[in-house]
Amino acid sequence: MKDHIWHPCTQMKDHETFPLIKADRAEGIYIYDEQGKAYMDIISSWWCNLLGHGNPRIKEAVKKQMDKMEHVMFAGFTHEPAEQLCERLVKLLPEGLCKFFFVDNGSTSVEVAMKMSFQYHHQTGKREKQRFMTLANGYHGETLGVLSMGGMDFYAQMYRPLLLDGIHVPGPDCYRCPYGCHRDTCQAECIVSAEAAFEKHGHETTAFLFEPGFQGAAGMRIYSPIYMKKLRALCDAYDVNLIADEIAAGYGRTGKLFACEHAGITPDFMCLSKGLTGGFLPMALTVTTERIYQAFYADFNEKKAFVHSTTYSGNPMACAAALEVLNILKEENVLERTEAAYLNKRLTESLGSHKNVGEIRSIGLINAMELVDDKGAKAAFDSTKRVGYQVYQEAMKRGLLLRPMGDVPYFNPPLNITRAEIDKAVDICAESIKAVLGE
Ligand SMILES: Cc1ncc(COP(=O)(O)O)c(C=O)c1O
Structure with a gap:
């Protein structure tokens, strides 16, 4: 599979050590690979999947x-x-x-x-x-x-x-x-x-x-x-x-x-x-x-x-x-029913006081966490350390598609994400950040 396709926004050599996931099907917030492992797509597959994968009405x-x-x-x-x-x-x-x-x-x-x-x-x-x-x-x-x-x-x-x-x-x-x-x-x-x-x-x-x-x-x-x-x-x-x-x-x-x-x-x-x-x-x-x-x-x-x-x-x-x-x-009154406040509350409780989470900013369901080397000075990590990429890898191992922009992991989930899904995704997100940066 890796021989012919040149993937977007990717240094293909990265896949020597972190293989591509072969997506097989997708439903709701989940993407499943060929072995049946599920990944929670809380970034709506580059922000386009507005109402969950495979929405039956669409x-x-x-x-x-x-x-x-x-x-x-x-x-x-x-x-x-x-x-x-x-x-x-x-x-x-x-x-x-x-x-x-x-x-x-x-x-x-x-x-x-x-x-x-x-x-x-x-x-x-x-x-x-x-x-x-x-x-x-x-x-x-x-x-x-x-x-x-x-x-x-x-x-x-x-x-x-x-x-x-x-x-x-x-x-x-x-x-x-x-x-x-x-x-x-x-x-x-x-x-x-x-x-x-x-x-x-x-x-x-x-x-x-x-x-x-x-x-x-x-x-x-x-x-x-x-x-x-x-x-x-x-x-x-x-x-x-x-x-x-x-x-x-x-x-x-x-x-x-x-x-x-x-x-x-x-x-x-x-x-x-x-x-x-x-x-x-x-x-x-x-x-x-x-x-x-x-x-x-x-x-x-x-x-x-x-x-x-x-x-x-x-x-x-x-x-x-x-x-x-x-x-x-x-x-379905989707906008009126989003769990935006709940998502922000859960993320703030789980990660707001972490020593490397400089800011959790939110608008609607979008929540972004800026990871910094020094919180007091708001100093960024050395970009060659690829901290965000490490978080991405940890989250993927745990079944969460959290693809940071630089050192900014974020949530931009389907608008109909449920509280139970939020709980699960926030827990994995916090575990993944702590796996890279410590408690
Ligand atoms: C604000 C904004 N403008 C333009 C684009 C480009 O859209 P496309 O990838 O469909 O060409 C994007 C894609 O992420 C975007 O976020």
Whole structure:
């Protein structure tokens, strides 16, 4: 099995000593290997599995759609599942977001937003707007365009010579806040860096791209909604589009259906994926406003169309899955019934006072534990020690899929995780951290 496949985000040599797990089936919160060993998937398989593996309702909806029509090209054709999905989402999204562009992965949906924003300004006479601004430590995917916007060297460093000249603004760092504030009570004092960047580059900036609510791959860095409000105001002042990348944060992950709701803002573009189909099929959406759309709407020979295509755009089975996700969220009151407070309480009791757990931060069901070498000084471990990776290995031995980002193990479980599942996962998580770092 290890001979042919090159796995994502993996140093393949690691598998000489820590073999790949051959997944055989998955149900609810569990993934089972070929020997029948169960792994609790409390990271929702890279955050997409919103309602547990093999959710029977989504499975049924996809099967039904497959029997009718598996796929059809999305230029020249439309279809009921896509139309219904948009109609349903318009009612749920922040007011004003009403035009939907379908692609098949999150990175592409952000690239689409960037291209649309650039073209929008070009077609409305603001041709000097050719650059993008973003937050340091952001993550928006790994194709070259969005990699340029990502602020994390781990992913981008190697490719710097190939990347766009993005403007990276130091963003909120609430665990090590330079202003000595706390995210729950601050006024987003750190917005001053963005203010300075807008003053200098606002005239040449097309769009500001950010992750609302928290910066996921940076280690679930949660920050104040006030920061988002202030960003929206800056974008308005400098005629810069705001692109909210809700690929990780959307679909109830932060306790609200969309993270922008925490700040009551409407971005000019919103990117959705992951939870969108409950983890069943790859699909992503770039959603925008009538104002943006109108800048592209013209006679063919004016050459204003948005000429971007992906083969699997609007796949009907993915749309059927996405529709059923919305049905389940509504009919089963999923957001109202999450065990978010319980999970945070259990983790805090088990690990809050551990000498190497610097902070347990949470938003919705997301809980991240920043492991540090020196808690008082908030000093990180030497990255070559791979502390997070060791925790991952210990947890896997015990049947828990806890895949830290650097030295930040986290929970981002299905929204319907039960108390009993939380108890079991928290106990294994605590045991695994203590196995690596001591009591
Ligand atoms: C915030 C954010 N944006 C974009 C992406 C990229 O999505 P995809 O992996 O589907 O290309 C991710 C993936 O983790 C993400 O977390």
